[in-house]
Amino acid sequence: MKVFTVVLAMLMYALTAQAGPSINVGVVYDYLDGDKSTYLKRIFNGGTSTAFVRVEILEILYDDHGAAQEVPLKSQAASTARDGLMASPARLIVPANGMQGTRLVYLGERKRERYFRVRYIPVVPEKEDAFAVSEEEREAYQSSLQAGVSVLAGYGTVFFVRPQDTRFDTRIENDGGKYVVRNNGNSVIEVDEFKNCVAGKPNDCHPTTKNHVLPGRAFSFDKEKGREYTFKLVEGETRKNQVVKG
Template sequence: MPSAPGHRFPTLPLMFIALGCFLAGTAHAGITLDSMHAYLAPNRSTGELTVYNMSPATAFVRVDVIEMTVGGDELSAVTSELEKTLLASPNRLIVPAGGRQVVRLITLGERNHERYFRVRFVPVAPKKADGFAISDEDENEASKEIHAQLSIQVGYGARVVVAPRSPLFATRIAAVDGGHVVHNDGNSTIYLTGHRSCRRASHECKELPAERVNPHGSLRVLVEPNRYRSFELKEGVTTTKKMIGERN
């Protein structure tokens, strides 16, 4: 299989690693998430994302789950909710102004390889027909208020990685001109966190963005002259300290 490039992500706790978002309008205080990346470990069948409403009005939010390829392309939608490998519950949210609501992520079916999902949180005008638990009167009143605000509401998408039940980690670090290449020959994503570039024989270091390397992918790590790199290699629940280049 051809190599896939590594990807950058900001450093956050192990279960949640930040990723991008999509906009449903111009940037404005609206709904936000506690994280934009969730990792469901091999021994976990559930996870959580918390939705916060930072706007002065009640937010009505639709939750969509889309399976992705490792490269981020959307896969074709399935015909039945029961066929999905990941469910979000609830998938319709009513979040009061200044409030929050927890969405559970539930994995289903076989997990013989790593899978990737985008969970989208989309502000919408509430309708009973769409599954919102509201009365006809509340629907009419809410719709009048919400329609005027949807143009400035912000929606977010979290990336969810579902690990296989039996992960295989096979990381190789090979020297090349100007640095090293980290190869992921396993079936699960690996992460390089606590990444620093330091001057030899000195405590002068600069922080670098964390990285991830997808299964069967690779990442080139360049080392500047008279400097070395250090990072923590995360393979599932195992963390190993690594150094590239000479410290002295």
């Protein structure tokens, strides 16, 4: 069994931390429904100076044992169709206390579900970057960061591209001392806000978790006497509250 657990990749770029850009990408997990091909992602900058953000995309591949590997997207010849996820634009200039959006566009076949890591990385613009700023503006920006103490932090999110003919087929096995949520569909489901608590004591719990269950995989837990398990089963736009007694 392999469950796609919560992953939050933070990339720290220590420069010189009281002033500077501070980006926020919102939710860590985004989903592209089977009948859509574009998704608008908003990037917020709550800092005191402009943020120059580079968007990078890797594909997440799983082997037969469920182990994940992040690989660069294959480059395509100009004469062939693109296959994968792209960001437009891939370079963002986000003003202080402002917001900019990038459109994530999927091009390619949709027979199976695919997964991507999308990284939003604040950078100090260099000559080779495509930020369309002059040399004077670039030097002034660098000087403003070096004048104080600043940390540029980037975030990695996970982007799910559902198949065109999305089909949910979740099976529950509740036998003996084990509870299993099995995904027999062709798109990811969520076991969200999973809580393992002492029965009758909703504040006496293990840490709450969010779990992604990929097609063909399962999420399970052992039921213990005197404990209660609650979670939300999420299939696309459908959410069902579940309560399991130990």
